[in-house]
Amino acid sequence: MIPTPALPLDLPPGLTLDTRPDGWTTLRVRTALAQADIALHGGQILHWQPRHAAQPVLWLSPQAVLRDGQAIRGGVPVCWPWFGPADRAGNPAHGVVRTRAWSLRQATAEADGRLLLSLDGPAFPASAAPGWQSATLRLEISVGLELALALTTTAPPEAGPETGPDTGAWRLTEALHSYFAISDVAHTRITGLGGCAGADKLQSGAAVTLPQSIDPAQPVDCMVAHSGEALIADSGWQRQIRVRKSGSATTIVWNPGAARAAQLPDMAQDGLWRGMVCVEAGNGPGQPVRLAPGATHRLAMTLSVEALDGIAA
Numbered sequence: 001m002i003p004t005p006a007l008p009l010d011l012p013p014g015l016t017l018d019t020r021p022d023g024w025t026t027l028r029v030r031t032a033l034a035q036a037d038i039a040l041h042g043g044q045i046l047h048w049q050p051r052h053a054a055q056p057v058l059w060l061s062p063q064a065v066l067r068d069g070q071a072i073r074g075g076v077p078v079c080w081p082w083f084g085p086a087d088r089a090g091n092p093a094h095g096v097v098r099t100r101a102w103s104l105r106q107a108t109a110e111a112d113g114r115l116l117l118s119l120d121g122p123a124f125p126a127s128a129a130p131g132w133q134s135a136t137l138r139l140e141i142s143v144g145l146e147l148a149l150a151l152t153t154t155a156p157p158e159a160g161p162e163t164g165p166d167t168g169a170w171r172l173t174e175a176l177h178s179y180f181a182i183s184d185v186a187h188t189r190i191t192g193l194g195g196c197a198g199a200d201k202l203q204s205g206a207a208v209t210l211p212q213s214i215d216p217a218q219p220v221d222c223m224v225a226h227s228g229e230a231l232i233a234d235s236g237w238q239r240q241i242r243v244r245k246s247g248s249a250t251t252i253v254w255n256p257g258a259a260r261a262a263q264l265p266d267m268a269q270d271g272l273w274r275g276m277v278c279v280e281a282g283n284g285p286g287q288p289v290r291l292a293p294g295a296t297h298r299l300a301m302t303l304s305v306e307a308l309d310g311i312a313a
C-alpha cells in the first residue's frame, strides 16, 4: 500500500510534490542554490546537487525501488535505532525507519535561499523495536550550497533495558548512511581517516587501522572511531566532497566491490558499484550512545563539494 503523505497545506516557493510514475511521492526542491529530491519513504534524501556542481553529489541506484518494507538503495538512508544486523531474528539490518513512511512537519524558505525541511519519524509496531516506539525521532534537512542533515532522538520516557553503570539507559546505534556519486573508484581516494581504529567487517570484525588514503577500488567495509571530517577526492570529476559531522563517534566506509555487489539488491547491474562510495556518519556498535530516559541526542552531517586540490595516492 502506498501511504498518503501528511503535508502542510502551504509549501514554500521552491518546494513541490512530485508523484512518480510508480505512485510514490517525493518532495522536489528546486531553488537558486540547489536541487534536491527527498522521499517520505525512509525520510530519505535521494538527490542533492548545488548549483556549482556539474554532477549530483549523492548516488542513487538506477535500479532502486520505492517499496513498502524495503530500503531505497542510495541517497542517505537513516539507520535507527540500530546500525548493522538486528540483535533478534526476523528483524531487518539497519533498524526500522528506513523502510517506513515519514511525514513532513514543516518546510520554510530562508532569506539566504536555503530551504529547510523538518520530518517526523514513522510509527512502527512495538514488536519491531521494543520500547523505541515511544521515542521521538526528527530529521532536519537544510538544502543550499551545502546539505545539512540533523537526526534528533529523544529517548523514551520509560527506563531502558541497559544494565551495569548505565542501568535504565537506552542503547542507540545509528547512521546517516550516505552514498556518494563518484566518477569511478579508479579515480577516487578517501582521506581524513588515517590512523583511525575499528572493526573490519570483511574480516569478521577483526581490528583494523585505516591508512591515510583509502582506495575504494578494493572492497572496503570498516567502522572506525572517528569524529572529524573526511574527504572524497575524485580526479575524474575534478572535485572533492567534504563530509563534516557532529554527535558522531563512528565513521563507516563501504564499497562492496564487484563480487559482493552482484549479490545485493539494486546493485547487481554490472559496474554500478564503481560509481559509488559510502562514507557514513554514525554511532556504531563500537561507540554506542547511551541515553537516559527522555534524554536527547543529535547526530548531524554537513556535505559540501569543491574543486579538487589534489589527490593523495
Ligand SMILES: O=P(O)(O)OC[C@H]1O[C@H](O)[C@H](O)[C@@H](O)[C@@H]1O
Binding pocket: 071, 093, 094, 201, 221, 222, 252, 253, 254, 264, 278
Ligand atoms: O544492504 P544494506 O542493508 O543496505 O547495507 C549496506 C551496507 O551498509 C553499511 O555500509 C555496512 O557497513 C555494510 O556492511 C552494508 O553491507
